[in-house]
Every structure is written in C-alpha cells, then in structure tokens.
C-alpha cells in the first residue's frame with residue numbers, strides 16, 4: 001500500500017477518495033434534487049443505474065418506483081400514533097385525513113418567509129445566495145461544465161424555518177451543510193426564537209479549486225460546490241457565528257463523538273450521504289440524545305425508505321413533505337430499552 005502524502009490532510013484524502021470513486025457520486029447526485037435548472041444532471045441520472053447503493057434508489061431512473069423507497073409525498077404516516085410535538089400538531093391541523101394538500105403550504109410558507117425577512121441577517125443570506133449563483137454562472141461560462149451548489153430548495157428552507165419556529169429547539173444537530181442555505185434559515189429561526197438556541201454541524205466541504213483539474217472538466221456535472229475561499233456553512237449570517245459550530249469531516253466518524261458531547265438534541269437534520277445505511281446510522285445516533293418531543297428531519301427521503309422504516313421500528317408518526325423533506329416525531333422515551 002502506498003504511504004499517504006503527509007502534506008495532504010486526512011480530510012482532503014477522504015474528499016479525494018470520494019471524488020475519484022465515481023464521477024457521478026452520491027454527493028454529485030444530491031444537486032439534482034435540490035436545484036431549479038437541472039436538466040444536465042437529470043439526463044446523466046436517467047442514464048445511471050437504478051440503485052446508487054444498497055436500498056438507495058435513483059429517483060430519475062425510468063424504473064424508479066416510489067413504493068420501493070416508501071416515498072409518499074404529503075402523507076402523514078402512522079397517523080394513529082400520538083405525539084405532542086408542536087410541529088406534528090400543526091401538520092395535523094393542515095391535513096385532510098392523512099394527507100396535507102400541497103396548497104395548504106402556500107400560506108404557511110409565505111408567512112414564514114415574511115417573518116424571516118424581518119430577522120437580522122436575512123439580507124446577508126440572500127446576498128450570499130446571489131453571490132453563489134453568479135459565481136457558478138461564471139464557472140459554467142469559463143469551463144463549459146455544469147455546477148450545482150447542492151443546497152435545499154427555497155421551499156424546503158422556508159419549511160425548516162417554520163419547523164424551528166414551531167418547535168423552539170435549543171440544540172440542533174445537522175449532518176451535511178455545504179454552503180449552508182438550510183443552516184442559515186434554521187439559524188434565522190433560532191435567532192427569532194431567542195438568544196439561546198445553537199446549531200452543531202458536520203460537513204465534508206467540496207470547495208472549488210481552479211488549480212485542481214478535477215474541478216474543470218468540460219461537460220462534467222458537479223453536484224455540490226462551495227466557492228473558493230469559503231467554507232461549509234458560510235451562508236449563515238456573521239452575527240450568528242457564535243451560535244454555530246461546524247466540524248469538517250465524515251459524519252460516520254464525527255457524529256458519535258459530537259452526540260456524546262451534547263446533553264440533548266431537540267432537532268436532528270440529515271442532509272449528508274443519502275444511502276439507506278448512512279441515514280439509519282445517523283437517525284439511531286441522534287436518538288441516543290433526542291429530547292422529549294424531539295424531531296428528526298431528513299432531506300431527500302425519496303431516495304430510500306430509511307425514515308419510514310425508522311418510524312415503524314419505533315412505532316411513531318412521521319410526515320413526508322413533498323417528497324423531499326421527511327420527518328419523524330419521537331423522543332428517547334418512545335423507545336423501549338432507553
């Protein structure tokens with residue numbers, strides 16, 4: 001085995017391994033689900049295999065079957081189970097039976113966005129979003145490749161803002177940050193809640209490097225990108241820097257230690273590696289310290305059935321928001337053995 005180059009940090013080595021493993025890796029694919037104009041990536045995905053990993057499906061493949069991923073957008077599952085979580089109670093109010101009509105969200109999101117606009121730092125988030133969009137447009141002109149920032153869409157960012165406002169978490173843990181649109185919206189909501197809440201996050205940063213030829217292959221599709229000189233979560237407004245801690249590295253390695261260090265978690269948000277195995281691992285880790293009426297939210301639940309399986313395993317209710325964000329409402333006290 002070759003001796004590792006001591007000038008390259010273990011994190012850089014890990015990122016390089018991930019990148020070279022596949023040109024369309026799980027991380028690249030993430031961008032397909034998140035951004036608006038994505039035809040280049042979707043075309044690549046359509047031609048990719050149905051399975052990305054064990055029990056993890058390519059949603060753009062012609063044979064994708066939502067039943068396999070247990071992906072039922074807008075449905076509350078295990079609705080006969082109870083939870084006192086305020087978000088669950090609000091979602092139930094919006095529902096007709098076990099389904100929330102998509103139009104019911106329009107007003108909720110509009111009100112959330114109107115409120116978010118009044119929170120100090122909002123303008124900085126939107127300026128940073130615009131900066132990334134023009135940075136990417138310039139890269140695309142220069143290198144004739146396709147770049148995606150790999151962020152949640154604005155609708156989901158608004159949902160996350162609303163979820164944090166409903167549940168008033170003191171401690172949020174997030175796996176998978178990239179530029180940090182979702183972190184920024186959750187942080188605005190934490191700030192609106194009061195001076196206490198904190199966000200702890202873990203991310204493998206994919207920072208654009210013009211000197212690295214891997215980043216500039218014409219015709220290539222890159223699904224996550226942080227501009228050069230920036231780092232994971234840089235979209236979070238500067239005034240809240242003292243309320244967020246971001247560790248660079250692999251959640252597989254870092255999440256258990258982070259959770260050991262925390263007394264309790266009120267909200268866990270997954271948006272890292274969307275394989276069934278990794279998602280289940282992160283949910284079970286979060287559960288170790290999940291507070292009474294705790295909440296686990298995951299992005300891209302259309303890829304696999306992990307979140308629904310997790311809800312069934314612990315016999316608790318959940319909700320699938322438009323096939324992207326999914327959530328379960330539980331606490332350690334719901335789980336036998338704790």
Ligand SMILES: C[S@@+](CC[C@H](N)C(=O)[O-])C[C@H]1O[C@@H](n2cnc3c(N)ncnc32)[C@H](O)[C@@H]1O
Pocket residue numbers: 027030031034150151152175176177178179180181182183202203204205206224249250251252271272273
């Ligand atoms: C879709 S992006 C996150 C987007 C973010 N939630 C937002 O809204 O802006 C996924 C991020 O997870 C990171 N990631 C992937 N696998 C990871 C892992 N095993 N541990 C930590 N981060 C990981 C990727 O490098 C990328 O930065």
